[in-house]
Amino acid sequence: MYHLLKGLHEYLTRKEEFSIIIIGLDGAGKTTLLEKIKTFYNDTPGLDPSKIGPTVGQNMGKVSLPSTILSFFDLGGQRGMRSIWHRYYDDCHAVVYVIDAQDRERLGEGWEVFDSVLSSPRILNVPLLLLANKQDTSTSMSATEIRQDYEVWDHHRRDSARRRYAEEEGEEEERKKRRIASLEVLGVSALEGQGVREAVDWLFLRVQNSRQDLGDRATRTGWWSR
Ligand SMILES: Nc1nc2c(ncn2[C@@H]2O[C@H](COP(=O)(O)OP(=O)(O)OP(=O)(O)O)[C@@H](O)[C@H]2O)c(=O)[nH]1
Numbered sequence: 001m002y003h004l005l006k007g008l009h010e011y012l013t014r015k016e017e018f019s020i021i022i023i024g025l026d027g028a029g030k031t032t033l034l035e036k037i038k039t040f041y042n043d044t045p046g047l048d049p050s051k052i053g054p055t056v057g058q059n060m061g062k063v064s065l066p067s068t069i070l071s072f073f074d075l076g077g078q079r080g081m082r083s084i085w086h087r088y089y090d091d092c093h094a095v096v097y098v099i100d101a102q103d104r105e106r107l108g109e110g111w112e113v114f115d116s117v118l119s120s121p122r123i124l125n126v127p128l129l130l131l132a133n134k135q136d137t138s139t140s141m142s143a144t145e146i147r148q149d150y151e152v153w154d155h156h157r158r159d160s161a162r163r164r165y166a167e168e169e170g171e172e173e174e175r176k177k178r179r180i181a182s183l184e185v186l187g188v189s190a191l192e193g194q195g196v197r198e199a200v201d202w203l204f205l206r207v208q209n210s211r212q213d214l215g216d217r218a219t220r221t222g223w224w225s226r
């Protein structure tokens with residue numbers, strides 16, 4: 001009886017755990033963001049920005065919220081590292097794509113990589129958040145400008161694809177268009193923390209709401225099955 005009640009108590013107080021990947025070009029500010037999230041939500045502060053170097057592989061950080069644990073995986077963004085991102089797609093519950101909103105020269109490259117992420121069918125129904133980072137700088141584009149820039153870039157891409165292949169847009173393009181229309185774009189400063197709590201709030205709500213759709217991706221197991 002004791003074990004049964006203990007198991008029941010553990011089950012009732014157990015937190016659901018969700019995995020969130022943070023991706024984007026090298027230098028976009030992904031690790032700085034993860035460390036800021038740790039500082040805001042954990043007792044032990046994250047690394048000081050001066051101690052952060054380019055990521056080789058991944059960094060991981062957990063945040064405990066009411067009834068929920070968010071596990072963040074910050075993946076290296078250098079060209080050679082991007083080929084491993086897809087290994088995380090099957091098990092993630094949300095995707096954060098970070099863009100450096102002050103580096104106009106690399107926006108096109110950032111959108112090309114973002115477009116390839118959007119094309120992946122494995123994360124089709126997973127909440128996707130686009131973060132326009134480095135809002136603390138005077139030259140950064142706002143979240144609205146970043147969205148517009150991406151829409152213009154995407155419009156050109158579709159136009160040139162249509163001209164090249166002289167055919168109607170397929171189902172994948174339609175899916176992508178719907179996804180872009182519902183895309184959430186938030187402005188943040190990973191360095192100073194502006195907008196970071198709003199981004200985590202958004203993720204918390206969205207993973208909760210979409211867990212029914214995702215079904216068995218959530219890692220809570222029944223106490224009776226252990
Ligand atoms: N001004 C400003 N600088 C930032 C911000 N976020 C990151 N940086 C700087 O941008 C540079 C790159 O930051 P990282 O966090 O290492 O970038 P990353 O995306 O993890 O890069 P990779 O690990 O190579 O993929 C560092 O010099 C950071 O201090 C920000 O919000 N504002």
Ligand SMILES: [Mg+2]
Nearest residue numbers: 030031054055
């Ligand atoms: Mg990094």
